Amino acid sequence: MLGRTANSIFWMCRYLERAENTARLLDAGFRMSLTRASDAASEEWRSVIVTLGQLEHYDSLYDGYSGPQVCNYVLRDRENPSSVLSMFEMARTNARVARSSLTMEVWEAVNEGWMTLKDILARPVRESNLGTVLSAIRRESTLFRGATYGTMLRNDIYHFARAGTFIERADNTARILDVKYHLLLPSLSYVGSSLDSSQWDQVLRSLAGDRVYSWLNAGQMDPRGIAEFLILDWRFPRSLAFSYEQLRQQLAELALEYGQESDVHVLIGNTAHWLSERTIDSIFETGLHEFLIDFIDRNQAVANAIAEDYRFIA
């Protein structure tokens, strides 16, 4: 397959994954804001922008952090190149570029997802319909995932698609965790102290892990336990450990198909090994923030190596 096509498929999946995670983050912020007085609510909305790494850009355009304003910025603002709508648009453009490498179902899932969201997001989002909008985004992402899983041949095209998904997911989980820990735990001495459990609920909710975590832990909220769950639990599909196991598998199958490994395999092997050696104790010993930054850098290096080894760009 063409390097450029592989690049498009990889990024199509990254954008869709990021759009979905952004919607989840917004959903979690929305729920928090409902249980807060207005001051604290606007603090919650601000933290959504911080988590997305868009504080500077947002502040350059708007004053204050009202719910509707933040939601419209994150979801549909033309000024925001990373809005959910523009991510869907970029995903679709990439799908069009790589169209002849996608199954009909996958192409239609991306195209229809974009059409649906373009339609829903043509008007400003209000609190009364935010829930509908967010569940539409989740539904479209789910349809795409289902079409990919259910119709695509397990060849290089599929492996590049999945690699894009897990690179992005690992990145997003690490970032959300990092920012939330920063906000919630200004110093390490707080770890283990009893904090507002609804805050932790929000972290889990934004990673679709709230129910599972409660189920595993009989409803107990423990910051350390949550970090362990999101980083190391290989059963949880949004954890770093799960993402890396998937990534390693996809790349291994690619090597099998192509009959050769390349630099990226060494790099992934190293990172996966490094991750598997961690315990939650050793992570907190180094410092969670330091660990996550280290991880994000390594993950970026893996993404670069994939692009390099498989000639994404001339």
Add this chain to the structure above:
Amino acid sequence: MQHKRLMNTTSPTFDEMFTADGGIRPAYAGYNEWLEVQDQHWMTHKGAEAEAFFRRTGITFNVYGEQDAEERLIPFDMVPRIITGAEWRKLSRGIEQRVRAINALIHDLYHRQEIIRSGRLPERLFRDNDAWLPEMVGFTPPGGVYTHIVGIDLVRTGADEFMVLEDNARTPSGVSYMLENRETMMAMFPELFTKMRVRPVSDYPRRLAKSLAACAPDCASRRPVVAVLTPGVYNSAYFEHAFLADQMGAELIEGSDLHVENGRVCMRTTRGYQPVDVIYRRIDDDFLDPLSFNPSSLLGVPGIMDVYRAGRVTIANAPGAGVADDKAIYSFMPEIVEFYTGEKPLLPNVPTWRCAEKDSLAYVLDHLEELVVKEVHGSGGYGMLIGPTSSKREIRAFRRKLEAKPENYIAQPTLALSTVPIFTRKGLAPRHVDLRPFVLVSPKGIEITPGGLTRVAMKKGSLVVNSSQGGGTKDSWVLDD
């Protein structure tokens, strides 16, 4: 139920479905029988269904200069355009003859130029032609084929009167609509296809792939690597490029995917650079090679023309093939067909005045109100004058352009193009149509897909069928009778 007919029975126009006294022509007998028992509301509902289907599958085209409507649908009409088997056999013989002559003409123009020496074609016709490429002189492409894919635009003015309006020898587009229109009709009205024997078109991509592979250069592997070269996702016909690549199982490449390595044109794959044997290019000659042609082109491949001239890659259609689809050359087609085939042309041209000739120019200037005047190098329905529907001011303005550069124009009578009904909320209404059959040429022979693309002017009375100007399409049937 009888569908309301909004037909004008006093019009001299030939309607392909209804006779002047309201009878049904034989080609449409079976279809009409079916239509009469369909409910009008149900049909309207089906129309909306078709549009949703086109949106979802992304069958759109981009319109240049329209920011908001970046991707538009070409309107699709549900009433098929039907041609009988006998009509088609006659047409296809004429098309094949014409296509053979076009290939022979291009070869001759780039070699001995017998037709010029014989005095049947003025030399200025190709010397002044932008599509003429000196790089092609003395070179014969692999298999001797210049026009691998040809679209011959036909119009009809009577029961037995088909004429060629235009030859498309560069990169005729629209074949994806021919295929998708058929898919749509079969999905919407399956029972129609069990009732009537319609010759299939769906094997076109496979035939195209085979035909292109048969033109591969000698150095090609046993299974030649064929790729479709597109200007990219923002091109108006991108959908078609992707569609054809997909259906042929070929890579869809852009200039940036290619470079020249060891005397071959190679594409950048995830496993390294691999040679390409046949390039079905959907970019203009000008953009093919920045080293040979337009130096600022970012769409092409530096050095590809050297590889081509060394016979180590096939480019379809051949660079420089456009000399043959110029409208000035067109006016000589009857002579050209006779010169190369030794036969009388089976398909007539539309009568054409060459404004470069003094007497013709005088006639055209005197009759602007009733003629259609076209730019020799224009396409897409732009830069033309339709006398009968133009205002006095428009005609005056055009007259000045014509007088300033007469050799730039040809003129034709305003034809009473045949009509086929389209489905409207108010009933069946006649609209003008043309037909573009698609022809494949390889050393193994000439293949014509039965049918082609019917373009239809959706506006009442309009003669402009171009999609860039609001025209629509119909599924085109050739009956297997």
